[in-house]
Amino acid sequence: MAGEYTKSSVDISNPYEETIELSKMINLIAKNENVPLLSLDEAINPLRVVVPELEQMVLIVRSVNNTSPNILKNDESHSILLYTMKWTPIATSFHVILNNILQTRNLTLLKPWLYYIKLLMTALSKLTTNFSHITVYHAVKLNLITQYPEGRVLIWWNFASCTSSLNILNDGNVFGQNGERTLFIIDSKSGKSIRQHSFYP
Known part of the structure; x- marks a missing residue:
């Protein structure tokens, strides 16, 4: 998402560093598997002191009809909508705050988010997975070339x-033609389409 990037990758070219980072991720996944699946209201309850104007965000999300009720429950669809919502200022958007926390890889900071992440991942797991190779693009209005040295293996910890x-990238609000920008060209093998559950299809 343009204009809201903080460093989200970890260099794992060092085997010792790789072991530490993978261990953290395994711990997080293990904890999330044991987290109960709650309603959206219950899942975001611990986040009310973390995300400004969360109540207003949820009211907007609740006003949107679930376009695929046979696939996702309302709360599951709304959990994706909440993630895709942009807020003003952009730094207070739900997804920006969540991704910034994920990038810390700090389990203490992540703890209040586990219920929501469980609901979101449950929703995503029900969507059709595209196992065929498809090229997708992730646009950022920053110059990130120094953070991605050629030949290095890195892990993205956040949702992207x-x-x-x-054609969408021509929109100045998304990527545009001017200023410092970075375009990630991704060979996706297991992507999930959230088009029907996004504010920006």
Whole structure:
């Protein structure tokens, strides 16, 4: 998502560092598997002191009809909608705050988010997975070349919204033609389409 990036990758070219980072992720996944699946209201309750104006965000999300009720329950669909919502200022958007926390890889900071992440991951797991190779694009309005040295293996810890349409990238609000920008061209093998559950299809 353009204009809201903080460093989200970890260099794992060092085997010792790789072991530490993978251990953290395994711990997080293990904890999340044991987290109960709650309603959206219950899942975001611990986040009311973390996300400004969360109540207003949820009211907007609740006003949107679930376009695929046979696949996702309302709360599951709304959990994706909540993630895709942009807020003003952009730094207070739900997904920006969540991704910033994920990038810390700090389990203490992540703890209040586990209920929501469980609901979101449950929703995503029900969507059709595209196992065929498809090229998608992740656009950032920053110069990130120094953070991605050629030949290095890195892990993205955060969620990354992508598009398969190059035309969308021409929109100045998304990527545009001016200023410092970085375009990630991703060979996706297991992507999930959230088009029907996004504020920005």
